[in-house]
């Protein structure tokens with residue numbers, strides 16, 4: 110059977126310009142990052158000034174992982190200009206800290222990634238005249254059955270290092286090297302870190318911990334972080350970029366037990382709408398196959414929707430991606446730009462009308478107003494303490510509205526019993542869409558031009 114045509118090729122791109130994947134640590138990644146100059150400056154200055162743990166706080170899908178990746182990439186380029194050596198860990202997916210993680214299991218995961226990173230860097234380090242003592246022994250052990258667990262944990266980096274496919278295109282050599290224990294490998298790697306980074310000014314391996322909000326509450330966050338605080342997070346040669354949503358980083362890191370360990374978290378706010386068209390045009394530039402390519406969702410149409418759904422980049426990208434996958438490339442390629450924009454607008458409107466049509470619960474005018482302020486003015490997330498911005502003089506009436514919207518599946522309300530400062534109202538994706546539908550029907554009702 111012949112494979113069907115690739116949709117993105119039909120539009121004239123190598124792949125989707127609307128992918129919701131985070132930006133990777135790479136030169137192309139750095140070209141894709143739009144705005145964030147101040148945040149980048151702060152992270153880079155912190156890194157170069159010896160800060161060991163840098164924290165990023167921002168809503169879901171706002172761009173934390175991408176910012177961390179580009180910062181790490183930029184720091185990794187300093188060496189070529191005679192600056193410090195920063196090596197971002199090589200990993201397909203950033204590390205997450207689950208509630209079931211023990212300090213030992215986490216340490217092992219971290220060191221597997223560091224091992225992969227140093228092994229990959231060993232050739233360029235050698236070219237600089239820097240020798241990693243014991244490298245050959247570790248290499249032999251990793252190729253042996255005993256080292257298999259570590260080799261698999263190091264994962265993607267290993268084939269490139271060994272020049273063969275881990276899945277077995279070459280038989281592994283038997284272990285003739287005298288083995289390593291977990292602590293043996295960690296000690297060896299620590300000796301390399303000490304050699305490469307005798308002082309913080311020399312640089313370090315940059316490790317990432319993502320999505321701290323998955324620890325669910327501050328109590329868990331403190332419990333998981335405290336044992337790491339004086340060990341892994343303080344280890345010479347390691348630098349950390351930790352990120353999270355829902356106020357977790359800011360609240361957990363300002364508890365007395367954590368104070369002084371972390372830098373003041375850097376807030377990652379929604380990207381300014383004026384910058385958003387460049388997100389799409391930068392992607393189009395890199396992914397374009399030829400001059401005849403056509404963006405199914407133009408940069409301007411994307412900006413309008415981004416603004417209307419409350420400035421969430423991940424969600425807006427997801428809508429554009431889904432739409433383009435279902436639209437007809439040959440039709441879109443031949444129609445006018447205005448009609449293309451119109452078609453995307455109609456799609457988003459239909460999606461949002463559907464959400465409203467399927468609401469199992471009646472939403473009153475006051476609820477809609479609350480949802481409107483949350484999406485439009487708070488970019489979909491705020492603390493209940495901000496009740497005045499919703500037109501209330503106290504918190505309880507706002508919480509009544511939030512309860513009703515929550516029952517309708519339009520918002521989420523996180524209350525953290527372990528730390529009452531951490532209470533966050535967040536718009537669900539359906540809440541963002543429902544707001545859009547309401548906005549458009551209001552406009553129609555009042556005869557306002559359908560412009561968002």
Ligand SMILES: Nc1ncnc2c1ncn2[C@@H]1O[C@H](COP(=O)(O)OP(=O)(O)OP(=O)(O)O)[C@@H](O)[C@H]1O
Pocket residue numbers: 128129130131132141142143144145167168169170171172173174175176320354380388422423426
């Ligand atoms: N400054 C930016 N310039 C261009 N694209 C960006 C920027 N920030 C984020 N993006 C894109 O937006 C999407 C969401 O970004 P990212 O995954 O980094 O967000 P996040 O805050 O880490 O999300 P989550 O809270 O879900 O982990 C990705 O597709 C990413 O490529």
Ligand SMILES: [Mg+2]
Pocket residue numbers: 131173174175319320
């Ligand atoms: Mg992320």
